[in-house]
Amino acid sequence: MSLNNQVYISYGSNMGDLKANINQALALLTADPKIQIERQSAFYQTAPVGPVEQADFINGALKISTDYTPDQLLVVLHQIEHACRRERTIHWGPRTLDLDIIFFNELVLQSATLVIPHPEAFKRLFVLVPILEICGADFYQKTAIETQIAILKQDQTQTIKRLEEVNDDRTSKPAN
Numbered sequence: 001m002s003l004n005n006q007v008y009i010s011y012g013s014n015m016g017d018l019k020a021n022i023n024q025a026l027a028l029l030t031a032d033p034k035i036q037i038e039r040q041s042a043f044y045q046t047a048p049v050g051p052v053e054q055a056d057f058i059n060g061a062l063k064i065s066t067d068y069t070p071d072q073l074l075v076v077l078h079q080i081e082h083a084c085r086r087e088r089t090i091h092w093g094p095r096t097l098d099l100d101i102i103f104f105n106e107l108v109l110q111s112a113t114l115v116i117p118h119p120e121a122f123k124r125l126f127v128l129v130p131i132l133e134i135c136g137a138d139f140y141q142k143t144a145i146e147t148q149i150a151i152l153k154q155d156q157t158q159t160i161k162r163l164e165e166v167n168d169d170r171t172s173k174p175a176n
């Protein structure tokens, strides 16, 4: 049975063993009794977006259900980033693990520490493409995401390549 809040999380890694970092994060999320991973996208290899010259990323998205509030979830995600040896040095620079809250139910929120929907989401194919893969037909942002993906793809500046399915029995649940 799913928990109260439906949340989309975007993850990315471009330092160290990328898949090991992501799998560690998935294991920590799975171990949390207030979080249930409902759906998981494939891994995507993406060229770095932004001004910093750095290695390609693996990006992807998760749909979770959770009993955490948005602020509580942000704290948990920061703890997981820390456990995965994330160091905050260069803004938009290389990282072992980045976990962002993209959508939280249909909430619109702007505080000093948290903005939902994530303010950069609609500029980033590496966020939108994995979310489109896992969101249901009735998701309130589906049409907006499809429209924006078409626009960003015309630009041809953001390269994104779908890699293999994530082979993980804990999280590979059928669409509903």
Ligand SMILES: Nc1ncnc2c1ncn2[C@@H]1O[C@H](COP(=O)(O)OP(=O)(O)OP(=O)(O)O)[C@@H](O)[C@H]1O
Residues within 6 Å of the ligand: 074, 088, 090, 091, 092, 093, 098, 099, 100, 101, 102, 112, 113, 114, 115, 116, 117, 118, 119, 120
């Ligand atoms: N929706 C959100 N999800 C995650 N963090 C957020 C969100 N909105 C605001 N933040 C704030 O952004 C701060 C910086 O996040 P982070 O270090 O991951 O930035 P970044 O990865 O360099 O850039 P970006 O947030 O654009 O991906 C966090 O400490 C958090 O307080």
Ligand SMILES: Nc1nc2c(c(=O)[nH]1)N=C(CO)CN2
Residues within 6 Å of the ligand: 011, 012, 013, 046, 047, 048, 049, 050, 057, 059, 092, 093, 098, 126
């Ligand atoms: N391809 C890609 N580029 C980025 C990413 C990312 O996750 N993937 N994250 C950034 C800062 O959050 C900046 N640039």
